[in-house]
Amino acid sequence: MTMAGSATRQLDRVGVSGDAAPQDRSIAIEAPVAIEVDGLGYAVLMATPADLDDLAYGFVLAERLVDHAAEVIDVVSHTTDAGTLLRVTLVPGRHDRVADRVRHRVSESSCGLCGIENLEQALRPLPPVVARSAATPPAIFAAAAALRDHQPLARATGATHAAALCARDGTIRLVREDVGRHNAFDKLIGAMARDALDWGGGFALLSSRCSFELVEKAVLAGCPLLATLSAATTLAIDRAAGAGLALRTSVRSDTLYAA
Incomplete structure (x- = not known):
């Protein structure tokens, strides 16, 4: 059954014997999403075209173009044959930030680093994390065990990631999903905002996995603890430690790594 963010395609299912049989499959949609901020072309992401207003809000927060969701006046989505254009309008006082960041971007990429003109822009100082999490390891194990049940697109396609807001009890x-x-x-941070x-x-x-970009998004969103199913990179651990973000990585059913 087709759902938002997926499409049905017919693929050949091939077994050990080499015999092929056609089968309808749900495939995750990956499409260009261009983000324009205050009339300036800012980024082109390859994304799942669902919950795009959430994506826009989370993106401008992660890029430090705004400090609060209230500074976003409007998000207008335009769908074309080539993809989706998100036009984001900010309060007047934030236009200088947009113009400054655009000057430092020499190309567009969803990775968050490619196209940054210099290392100082890539590794800007992070604010300290003030909040603290009351979650215990059993709560994190419980959330990890339940996550699959909250991933309808991943269950249908096997091709998407998930980000979850979890209570202290898991x-x-x-x-x-995307x-x-x-x-x-x-998208999660934008929806929360x-x-x-x-x-x-x-x-x-x-x-x-836990990359430094995800650590930075967590810190800027005021997240007290970031848990990931896969491992962390060295830069992710270092950036988290510098900002006071608690990390729990390589989460399994009964083990995790704390940094």
Whole structure:
């Protein structure tokens, strides 16, 4: 059954014998999403075209173009044959930030680093994380065990990442999915900002590895603890330590690594 963010395609299913049989499959949609901020072309992401307003809000927060969701006046989506254009309008006082960041971007990429003109822009100082999480390891194990049940697109396609807002006891409160791990986290952060949801002593759980970009998104969103199903990179650990973000990585059913 087709759902938002997926399409049906007929593929050949091939067994050990080499025999092929056609089969309809749900395939995750990956398409260009261009983000224009205050009339300036800012980025082109390869993303799942669902929850795009959440993506826009989370993206401008992660890029430090705004400090609060209230500084976003409007998001207008235009769908074309080539993809989707998100036109984001900010309060007048934020246009200088947009213009300054555009000057430092020499190309566009969803990775968050490619196209940054210099290392100082790539590794800008992070604010300290003030909030603290009350989540224990058993709560993180419980959330990891339940995450699959909150990933309808991943269950249908096997091709998307998830980002979850989890309560301190491990209850999953909100999930967003996307073919890109960065996009999924931006969507979650954007959805939280739009609905004025806070972390409440809980944590974020991501289905991906822990890269430095995801650490930075967590810190800028005020997340007290970031848990990921896969391992962390050295830069992710160092950036988290510098900002005071608690990391729990390589989360399994009964083990994790704390940094």
